């Protein structure tokens with residue numbers, strides 16, 4: 001029944017910011033996915049007889065790998081596998097299922113916001129029993145195992161039917177449960193948010209437009225916004241999950257969500273626009289005539305979360321990744337609650353959430369979430385916004401400008417240089433590192449460097465240390481530039497330059513963002529020599 005298949009290791013299976021991501025043809029090499037999945041199992045202990053959740057964002061190659069994973073789970077001794085119908089589970093929904101059904105862990109198949117299709121991206125990620133991405137201790141062990149693996153175990157029963165909801169015992173005894181992908185998640189959202197208030201707002205004519213980007217949130221958004229909240233048919237667009245996301249880049253930002261963005265800036269804009277990414281954990285929030293930066297969104301959600309039933313008792317604390325703007329810090333300060341600054345990557349929030357130190361977390365990369373699951377959650381962010389707007393009875397624009405008036409505005413932008421030569425990108429970062437001790441005191445135009453460092457995180461819960469998490473150049477007056485290389489790309493290197501300036505004066509809150517940051521942009525160029533070292537005249541994407 002079960003076979004042990006001999007294999008040779010691949011040397012390139014190092015998990016990045018969020019699991020192993022490669023182009024589909026790389027995953028299609030003989031035993032490539034099998035080696036990685038077996039390396040996951042080999043790095044775990046105590047799963048015999050336990051439950052494994054498997055789900056993916058429906059991208060190209062999803063079904064094939066799910067079949068492999070089910071057969072391998074059976075051969076390795078799991079007692080049960082729970083899988084979303086059609087192999088579909090959004091990342092936050094998978095996190096919820098792991099928690100709700102007390103599973104041992106989960107395998108999530110996704111490359112998040114990266115394009116899908118036969119020559120595009122695929123990914124495999126392991127989540128632990130708290131529902132969150134495996135911590136580095138485990139991902140390091142998985143990587144070490146991939147380098148020496150010489151065999152994997154797989155059951156040889158035929159492919160299972162992923163499209164019929166229900167339970168069945170597979171040959172060999174493992175239980176397979178195919179579940180409705182949407183039901184449990186929707187129930188959780190109904191517990192956290194005042195659906196009645198949102199339904200009422202919508203019934204009064206408040207118009208929403210949600211772009212599912214032909215990705216995983218389509219079925220969730222249809223059920224929640226149209227069926228349960230009464231938004232008119234058509235409020236959710238691109239709701240059919242497609243293996244290639246309709247040829248689009250399923251990343252919810254003003255660049256890749258251009259159509260919705262332009263509509264929201266136009267004359268007949270709906271009241272509220274939103275979108276989510278390939279696997280449903282990122283979000284875009286845009287009001288009529290105003291884009292809400294993810295960093296501002298985190299701060300505003302944190303400041304108003306108590307208006308939603310799930311957070312009426314207030315927040316224990318807020319956490320943000322280091323490159324995310326300090327806007328949320330001002331909320332935490334005013335409320336007298338904890339504020340935590342972690343490296344990029346949702347996995348770093350897990351310990352803080354588990355320990356009850358943080359309730360809401362967010363990242364500049366369009367991720368926001370809370371202790372309800374252990375992943376960021378796109379629809380959660382959209383629903384919390386809607387709940388807040390329903391209770392306050394104000395527009396997105398009003399809520400944002402009032403927030404700036406109260407707390408000051410953190411002008412913020414990220415400049416990405418994509419597909420840069422890897423060696424050149426490493427040299428650029430090394431060069432910055434070598435300047436760290438000599439930068440303080442230097443001036444760049446009107447800016448003076450106060451402090452420069454290579455961010456290291458000391459986890460207050462498990463005391464682990466993560467070094468080299470980004471170069472920070474802090475200027476007097478609170479402005480800063482952060483440089484880091486993306487950990488999620490699949491070709492070449494992506495240099496990210498994060499720019500931030502704090503402006504307390506509300507008469508100066510309406511400057512165009514790039515203009516407000518012009519001094520910092522110039523300083524970043526002189527310090528890092530970006531143009532010369534990358535060979536690029538301008539960033540590929542500005543968000």
Ligand code: G6P
Pocket residue numbers: 017018112321344345346347363365367485486487488489496
């Ligand atoms: C994924 C992770 C996030 C992270 C983002 C950007 O979405 O889940 O936690 O912030 O990637 O990572 P990168 O390394 O590309 O900047």
Ligand code: ZN
Pocket residue numbers: 091111112113277278279280281282
């Ligand atoms: Zn994602």
